[in-house]
Every structure is written in C-alpha cells, then in structure tokens.
Amino acid sequence: MDNDVLRQAPLFSSLDDEAATALGNSMAETTLRRGDVLFHEGDSGDKLYIVTEGKVKLGRSSSDGRENLLAIMGPGQMFGELSLFDPGPRSATVTAVTDATFGSLSHDDLLKWLDGRPMVARGLLSQLAGRLRKSNDVVADLVFSDVPGRVAKALLDLADRFGRTADDGVHVHHDLTQEELAQLVGASRETVNKALADFASRGWLRLEPRSVVIMDLERLSRRAR
Amino acid sequence: MDNDVLRQAPLFSSLDDEAATALGNSMAETTLRRGDVLFHEGDSGDKLYIVTEGKVKLGRSSSDGRENLLAIMGPGQMFGELSLFDPGPRSATVTAVTDATFGSLSHDDLLKWLDGRPMVARGLLSQLAGRLRKSNDVVADLVFSDVPGRVAKALLDLADRFGRTADDGVHVHHDLTQEELAQLVGASRETVNKALADFASRGWLRLEPRSVVIMDLERLSRRAR
DNA sequence: TGGCCGTTGTGAGCCAGACCACGGCTAGGA
DNA sequence: TCCTAGCCGTGGTCTGGCTCACAACGGCCA
Numbered sequence A, B: 001m002d003n004d005v006l007r008q009a010p011l012f013s014s015l016d017d018e019a020a021t022a023l024g025n026s027m028a029e030t031t032l033r034r035g036d037v038l039f040h041e042g043d044s045g046d047k048l049y050i051v052t053e054g055k056v057k058l059g060r061s062s063s064d065g066r067e068n069l070l071a072i073m074g075p076g077q078m079f080g081e082l083s084l085f086d087p088g089p090r091s092a093t094v095t096a097v098t099d100a101t102f103g104s105l106s107h108d109d110l111l112k113w114l115d116g117r118p119m120v121a122r123g124l125l126s127q128l129a130g131r132l133r134k135s136n137d138v139v140a141d142l143v144f145s146d147v148p149g150r151v152a153k154a155l156l157d158l159a160d161r162f163g164r165t166a167d168d169g170v171h172v173h174h175d176l177t178q179e180e181l182a183q184l185v186g187a188s189r190e191t192v193n194k195a196l197a198d199f200a201s202r203g204w205l206r207l208e209p210r211s212v213v214i215m216d217l218e219r220l221s222r223r224a225r
Numbered sequence C: 001t002g003g004c005c006g007t008t009g010t011g012a013g014c015c016a017g018a019c020c021a022c023g024g025c026t027a028g029g030a
Numbered sequence D: 001t002c003c004t005a006g007c008c009g010t011g012g013t014c015t016g017g018c019t020c021a022c023a024a025c026g027g028c029c030a
Helices: A001-010 A017-025 A107-116 A118-144 A147-160 A177-186 A187-201 A217-224 B003-008 B017-025 B107-117 B118-144 B146-163 B177-184 B189-201 B218-225
Strands: A028-032 A037-039 A048-051 A058-062 A068-074 A092-097 A099-105 A163-166 A168-174 A206-209 A211-212 B028-031 B037-039 B047-052 B057-059 B068-072 B091-094 B100-107 B163-166 B169-172 B205-208 B213-215
Touching: A001 A017, A001 A048, A048 A107, A058 A118, A058 A177, A058 B146, A068 A177, A068 B118, A099 A107, A107 A118, A107 B118, A118 B068, A118 B107, A118 B118, A147 A168, A147 A177, A147 A187, A147 A211, A147 A217, A177 A187, A187 A206, B003 B017, B003 B047, B047 B107, B057 B177, B068 B177, B091 B218, B100 B107, B107 B118, B118 B146, B146 B163, B146 B169, B146 B177, B146 B189, B146 B213, B177 B189, B189 B205
Parallel strands: none
Antiparallel strands: A028 A099, A037 A092, A048 A099, A058 A068, A058 A092, A163 A168, A168 A211, A206 A211, B028 B100, B037 B091, B047 B100, B057 B068, B057 B091, B163 B169, B169 B213, B205 B213
16 A cells, blocks of 8 residues: 555544554555546445545536536545445446546444544544535535636646646646536536637636646636636 | 434434433523524634524625525534534524524534544534535536526425425425525526426415425426436 | 547537516515 | 515516537547
C-alpha cells in the first residue's frame, strides 16, 4: 500500500504513526484502467475507498439514459462511504477517468477502527460534513448560476485540486472530455463548448485536449460568482 | 425538555433510558414564532438543533437576493451540525415556518457524548450520510426533471413526513406559501402555481391555503419519476 | 496509409420556464 | 366596517440553453 498518500488523506491526517501503519495494513489495494468501472449505481457493497493515484468520476444516470456527474475524486479523497452508514445500494457509478489505484476498507474493519478511536469518527464526520456542504453549494449553483458560471466554477475547483502553476498560467490536466465536463455541471456538451470557446476568446484561458491552461484566474473567478 | 420527541429522533433512538435522560438534561430549549429567524447564513455558531415541535426552513440567498430552500425540517430532525464538524460559518439561514421549539446542544457538550459512545457517533454518521444522499438526489432532480416533476416529488416528500391520511385523501399541511414551495424546488412561483393548478385540474389533488389534499397518490408518484 | 471512431467546434430552430403585469381573495388591524 | 398587505391565479413575452445537424481534426489499428 502507498502509505504516504493515505497518511496525507484528510481522514487519517490526525492518526499517529503506529495507528496509521496498522490501518494501512488492514486495507486492500485495487487497480483500474481508464474507463473501467469499480461499481455500478444499484450494486450492493459495503466498502469504502480512498484514491491513492489517478482520478475517478462518480456518476448517476436517469431512467432515459442521460448521465450526471456528482464529483471527480483524486488522490487522498474518499468515496463509497454512503452505503456504509446509510445502508442501501450504491447511489452512484464509479468509473476511472485515468488509470487509478485505491485502498479499500470493509464495513466490519472500519467499525473496529471507529469504536476505539474517537479521532477516526471525527475525521469521518468532518469529511461527510464537507461533502454535504459542497453538495448544497452545487444545488445553489444549479438554481442561481447560468451555464458559463457553473463551467467557470468547475474549472476553478479542478484547478484548485489538480492544477500546476507555470509561468504561462495554471495548467489543469483534468482528464475530462467536454462531454464529461458538461455532465459535471449539468448542461449539454454544446453549451459547455461554447462557454469554453468564449472564455478562450477573451484570453482568460487556453484550451487543450482534456486540459486547460488558465491565464486569467482573476476574471474567471469573477465570472464564476 | 420534551424527552419523548427527542427519544424518537433517529439520532438517539439507539440510546438506553439512562443515557437518553442524561442527554435530555444537557440540552437547552429554544422557542420561535412563525417567521422568526434562528440564525443567518454567515453567522458563527456551533450549536446543533433538534426540532421538537413545528417546522423550519433552511434557506440560502444569492448575491442578487433570490432565495433557495435546502430543506424543511420537522419534529425529530436535526440541523446545524455542519458547522460542528466542518468548522466555518453557518451555511444556511434557519427560519420558523410555524411556531416551533428546539433542543440544542453545543459543540463541547456533543464531543463529550461522542468520545465515550460509539453509538452516538454512528447515529450522527448515518444521519449525515442520509442527508448527503438526499442532497445528491436533489442535484439529480434539478438536472433531469422538469418543474412539474420536481413539484410532484416535493409534495410526496412532504406528504410522507407531514401527511395525515383521511378518507378523502392524504391531507398535507405543509405550512408553505407557493413562493416557498417554489424556492424549495428551485423554480418561479408562477410556474409552480401552474403545475399545481394542472395537477388539481386532473383530479390528482385539491389545493388549500398552505396545504394540499392528495387524492391520487398513484398518478402523482408516476408524474414524479 | 487509409479508414474509422472519439472528440471538438459551430450554426439554426425551438421550447420550458423566467419575468412582467395584472386582478381577485382573505385576514387582520385600526 | 373599511383598508391594507400578503397570497394566489393566469395571461403574454422573451430568452437561455437544449436538440439536431454537420464539418473538421487527430490518433490508432489494420
């Protein structure tokens, strides 16, 4: 297991060395190739996963086949915990956006950790609370912002988590097609493309396949609010 | 304190008598009149509340003054816990929709309960997980469903929680104006009104001030999906 | 090296739903 | 008893964004 990344994961950052090592040992490792599905919406399952490398998308699809992405998760982030604490089938499909590896923990194993160590419980609670807050923000954006605004916001979020600052701007290799970006902001691919083209024509960013270079963070942020 | 309602609250349903009584004693009671605000979005505060009587709305407002309701909370439901585990200002404004009373618990008091009793931690986790699942559902609805569909879904949810079955249908005294209902589903009052009028003209329900009587649950449910 | 499939760019038309403008109804207060 | 302030009901107009349609551009495999 890649203990370094696990140690940095928000959930375990408060553990001491000995506890972290023990935890690392009780986790199993999984690997996926780009496009592989880890589990489907509706599956049963009670494992929690932490990304150690790569990116995944959490998505759900409507009865008529349209898709919607709830989140993109990168190294250090946790998912699959809903089915643990609120028993029921998986509420989203998880697909690898790049080749990716995860550590996983089963329900029973996690409970052992929970009962003894209040700090783990608090870590989980704050993790869930953060997710809930974010989800509420997404709701507000869907209600209040137009598509270009939501695209700008999504780019800023991706930049924040996956961006590398260079002298010509912030390089964001988000690894998403415009179709996926559209599903993430809840809009059509065409509209997202037009918003991106508009931002590019204003000189706020440069478009590259599955990535963007943000050249004017300031203006982009202003458009996002 | 109204211990009966607290005992029924999902959060504490797993506690034994002695623990529940002790907990009840460590909670303070608050009362509000219809329209009163408990706290505003952006306020600081670290109290968690549980509704013992009445209803409140959790809302947020955009920079240009428009409003959006995240949820309606009734007896037994908990709110305000986000600021506890994910420190930061309150993320929503809480307003009483009817006269209402609450039990409240401060951060410090809650932590005492948490560390000793794994069951309380699990209760909180499952509570939060349920909320997150619901919030994700709302996102999906905003992306996939049209306004009438979202209105139908909201009515069914309210019926489920506040409805009383009588021989002429399910009476739902939701205590919301159509304006508030509109904010809850993320639409304009006019559109919501037209959707309701349409449902009524089909004989699926009867409209009354701040309440509806659902006469054909079957059809309404079908319209909601 | 040519064909093909996944992805990106862009224009045209259409429609759900926001916004605007009323008019009527009811409840509570002077 | 009247007057005012919220609500509720319903039309008309306008537009953001979805759908459809099609072209251009790689990469990748045969």
